[in-house]
Structures are given as C-alpha cells and as structure tokens.
Amino acid sequence: MSAFPIDYAAVFQALPGAALLLTPEFVIADANEALLRRAGRERRDLIGRLLFDVFPGNPDDPDASGMRNLxxxxxxxxxxxxxxxxxLQRYDVEAPGxxxxxxxxxxxxxxxxxxxADGRVRLIVHRAEEVTEIVRAGAGDTGDRMRMEADLFTRAQDLQEVNERLRRAQVREREVVLALQEAMLPAPRPVGHHRAAVRYRPAVGALNVCGDWYDLADLPGDRTAVAxxxxVGHGLAAACVMGQLRSALSAAARVADGPARALEVLGIYARSVDGAxxxxxVQTVIHWSTHTLSYSSAGxxxxALLHPDxxxxxxxxATDPPLGARPEHVDRPEAQxxxxxxxxxxxxxDGLIERRHEDIDVGLARLAEALARHRGAxxxxxxxxxxxxxxxxxGATDDAALVIVRL
Structure with a gap:
C-alpha cells in the first residue's frame, strides 16, 4: 500500500499516451484526455458505446485490416x-463531423x-500510440510511399511470425514442465488402512506452471507422513527445484524424529539448491495408533482438520518462516x-485459496465452509x-496441489 493516497482516475486522465478502458465486450468504459484530443471526440460520444461502432473500419478500402486485427x-x-x-497497424479514422x-x-x-480476484478479465486497457507523421515523413512520392507500406507490412508479418514461434515455444515448455511434474509426483495409493486423494491443477497460461508438490510416505510404527x-517461481526451473526438494523432504521424513526435524533438514539442504x-x-505425521497428528510448517x-461434527x-x-528465510539455523516448532x-x-x-487483492483469511474461511458442506463425502x-x-x-493463475486423507 502506498504511503501517499493516489487518485488513479486522475493518473489515467493525465497519461500522455492515448488510452481507452474497455469492458470484456469491447464497450468503452472510459477514455483519457490524450485520446479525446487525438480522436477529436467528446467524452459523451464514446462512453458506453461499442468500440467498433465509434471507430469503424473503412468500408471503401477492402484491404483495410486494422479493425479485424484489433x-x-x-x-x-x-x-x-x-x-x-x-x-504496427493502418487503422483509418472517420473524420470528426x-x-x-x-x-x-x-x-x-x-x-x-x-x-x-478470480483471475478473470474485468477491463482491458487499450493504448494506441499514433505514428502517422513518422510514417508519412518516411514516404515522399507515390513510389516511396508504396515501398514504405510494403516494408511496414513485411515487418508486421515478421513480428507476427516471431510472436507465433514464441507462443509455440511457451506451449512446448508448459508441456515439458507438466510431464516432469507428473513423473515426479507420486500416484494415489492407500495410506495406512485409509485411502488418500491427491489432485494437482496447473495454472492457466503457457509460462505460469509453478513448483507445487505433495508427498505421502508410510513410516515405521504405524505412522504416515503427508507433506x-x-x-517460488514458474516454468522448468521451478519444476526442477520442486523435484529436488520433494525428494529431500520425503527422505528426511523417513529418518527424522518428527516433522519439525524433517523441515530443519530440508532447510539445510535448500541452502545448496539455487532457486529454493x-x-x-508443511509436514504432517499421522500417528494411527494414538489418533494424533504432529505437524510443522515452513511459512x-x-x-485443515475437518472433525466429524x-x-x-x-x-x-507450529508455523515458522519459509526455507532459507533466516541466515542461521534455528530449531523449528512442532505441535500435536x-x-x-x-x-x-x-x-x-496457496493456489487453492488465495486470490489477488483478497486477504488470505477470506480464502481460509471459504475452504472451511466448503469442507463443512461436503463433510460426508x-x-x-x-x-x-x-x-x-x-x-x-x-482456471487459477497459480498452481494448486491438494491432498485429502480420511482418518
């Protein structure tokens, strides 16, 4: 939160570049002063109207593609x-009046x-810098102008091809990351005498796949570890770090004396892993014979424990800072x-409960309400x-991993 109150509506109006605010249906919600000046329009002529009704394409130019591209x-x-x-687009504008x-x-x-807050598009900021004078300055006689337009078209096509190649590369990276995560995350299986359900939902967007993980392990003494x-981060690098940390915690849980000690071992190991x-x-241990849970959390x-009632x-x-947050080793807390x-x-x-511009307590309350509503399932x-x-x-803008064990 800024220390100074900011009138963002005034900031929008003062922007030097022409800008519109559009609804997802492309209705004009607002226009700044720079756009009104360059378009030669009054605000009442724009607000509440469909963008393409206010700025239609040129019907006399069959080659005009600006409106379609926009x-x-x-x-x-x-x-x-x-x-x-x-x-760069040629988009002819109807002369005012x-x-x-x-x-x-x-x-x-x-x-x-x-x-x-749910990751859905609420508004679109459309900013358009006019470069008409620059284009005209580079085009003298008719022949120069035709060559200039041809060059601009070629550059636009080249840029579109580069963008398409980048999009395909992003899609391929997403596929690689998802395949890697699927290979590293354990498949559902019985936990002790009970059945566990696990889910993983990747974030929407080509580069948004993150490094979430889960792990389940049977331990000696009729115990089960769940973590x-x-x-932090996205893409292939985060997925690789995830694999290292998941394996390390899984191994530590099998030999450590409780979940706090397992997280302490993981924290020491994480100091040697770039990106960790x-x-x-969070590490929990289910003690089936005593009907108790022990747990420890690193940030x-x-x-959530849903009781039968x-x-x-x-x-x-038993919550402590995330891994690597302290410069020196400190014993982590543990509770039962x-x-x-x-x-x-x-x-x-956190992808399951957190939303932009929303306090985490709201998401936790939403989780608790949903658990109570479906408690018999x-x-x-x-x-x-x-x-x-x-x-x-x-779809969410962050990954979501989920583990459920009926005790």
Whole structure:
C-alpha cells in the first residue's frame, strides 16, 4: 500500500499516451484526455458505446485490416488474460463531423487485461500510440510511399511470425514442465488402512506452471507422513527445484524424529539448491495408533482438520518462516492435535485459496465452509468438490496441489 493516497482516475486522465478502458465486450468504459484530443471526440460520444461502432473500419478500402486485427487482439486478451502487443497497424479514422470520410492513420497498439480476484478479465486497457507523421515523413512520392507500406507490412508479418514461434515455444515448455511434474509426483495409493486423494491443477497460461508438490510416505510404527510444498517461481526451473526438494523432504521424513526435524533438514539442504529460497512447505505425521497428528510448517498455509461434527480446525500452532528465510539455523516448532475416527486431514498449496487483492483469511474461511458442506463425502469426491468450489471457473493463475486423507 502506498504511503501517499493516489487518485488513479486522475493518473489515467493525465497519461500522455492515448488510452481507452474497455469492458470484456469491447464497450468503452472510459477514455483519457490524450485520446479525446487525438480522436477529436467528446467524452459523451464514446462512453458506453461499442468500440467498433465509434471507430469503424473503412468500408471503401477492402484491404483495410486494422479493425479485424484489433478485434482479434482484444479477443485473445479476453481468452488468455495475457497482454497482447500488436504490430504496427493502418487503422483509418472517420473524420470528426464528416461521417463516411476516413483519414489515413497509423498506430502502434497494445492491449492489457485488468484481472479481478478470480483471475478473470474485468477491463482491458487499450493504448494506441499514433505514428502517422513518422510514417508519412518516411514516404515522399507515390513510389516511396508504396515501398514504405510494403516494408511496414513485411515487418508486421515478421513480428507476427516471431510472436507465433514464441507462443509455440511457451506451449512446448508448459508441456515439458507438466510431464516432469507428473513423473515426479507420486500416484494415489492407500495410506495406512485409509485411502488418500491427491489432485494437482496447473495454472492457466503457457509460462505460469509453478513448483507445487505433495508427498505421502508410510513410516515405521504405524505412522504416515503427508507433506505439500510450493517453490517460488514458474516454468522448468521451478519444476526442477520442486523435484529436488520433494525428494529431500520425503527422505528426511523417513529418518527424522518428527516433522519439525524433517523441515530443519530440508532447510539445510535448500541452502545448496539455487532457486529454493523462500520455498514454503508443511509436514504432517499421522500417528494411527494414538489418533494424533504432529505437524510443522515452513511459512505454508495451515493444514485443515475437518472433525466429524463438521467443525474445521486450522493447524497453525507450529508455523515458522519459509526455507532459507533466516541466515542461521534455528530449531523449528512442532505441535500435536488429536483426531477422531472419520475426521479428514486436508493439505493444499496457496493456489487453492488465495486470490489477488483478497486477504488470505477470506480464502481460509471459504475452504472451511466448503469442507463443512461436503463433510460426508469420501476422499475422492471431496477432492473434486473442493476444486469445483474454490478454483475460479476459468482456471487459477497459480498452481494448486491438494491432498485429502480420511482418518
């Protein structure tokens, strides 16, 4: 939060570049002063009207593609929630006060989404820098002008080809990361005498796949270790760090004296792994014979314990900073809690509950309400219900890992 109150509406109006705010249906919600000056329009002529009604394409020029290209760019932004920078466009503008008379204009547009708390496109910022004078200055006689237009078209085509190659490379990276994560994360299997349900949902967007993980391990003495973790960052690098840390914690849990000690070992190991700083993780151990859970958290959202009566207890009495947050080793805290037959243990990563511009307590309350509502479901059904209730309909902008064990 800024120390100074900021009037963002005034900032928008003062921007030196021409800008529009559009709804996802391409209706003009606002226009700044720079755009009004360059378009020669009054605000009342624009607000509440469809963009392409206010700025139609030139019907007398069959080769005019500016309007079609702009519509395609805006549709991509709505579909992907990602910024879209367009190549240089010729988009003729209807002369103010002279309907049907179009003036030749050139623009360098960019379209940027404004997302809501659930990751859906709420508004689009359309910024268009006019470069008409630059283009005209470089075109003298008719022959020069034709060559200039041909060169601009070629450059636009080249840029579109580069963008397409980049998009394909991003898609390939996403596929590699997802395949790597699938290979490293354990498959669902019985935990002790009980069935566990696990889910992993990658973030939407080509480069948004993160480093979330989960792990389950049977331990000596009728115990079961369950853990989840979240590596900072995205893409292949985060997935590789995830694999190293998941394996290290899984090994430490098998030999360490409790979850706190396992996280201490993981923290020491993480200091030698590039990209492991600030990773969060939580380790729990189910003691089946005594009906108790022991747990410790390294900066991770608290596990949830759903009791048979529908009450939800957040396991937040043993929380410490993320891995590598302290310059020196410090013993981590550990806590225990009792459970009854029929209770449910839920571990998850922050992608399940957190939303932009929303306090984490709101997401935790949403999780608790969903758990209470579906408390009679088996582990698999409960996992699917939580994903349906808690993840945005269009997909989250962060990964979500989920482990459910009915105790």
């Amino acid at each position: 519509r395609a760019s805006l549709e991509r932004v709505v579909a992907t929630g990602a910024r879209d920078s367009m190549a 002279r309907p049907g008379t179009f003036e030749e204009r050139y623009w360098s547009p960019v379209n940027v989404p404004v997302l809501d 989840v973790g979240d590596v 700083e600030s990773t969060t993780a 991770h959202p608290p596990p 529908g009450t939800v207890e957040l396991l937040d009495r 809690v009792a459970f009854a037959d029929g209770a449910v243990l839920v571990l998850y990563t 088996d582990a698999e059904t409960l996992a699917d219900a939580l994903l349906a209730d808690l993840l945005p309909p269009g």
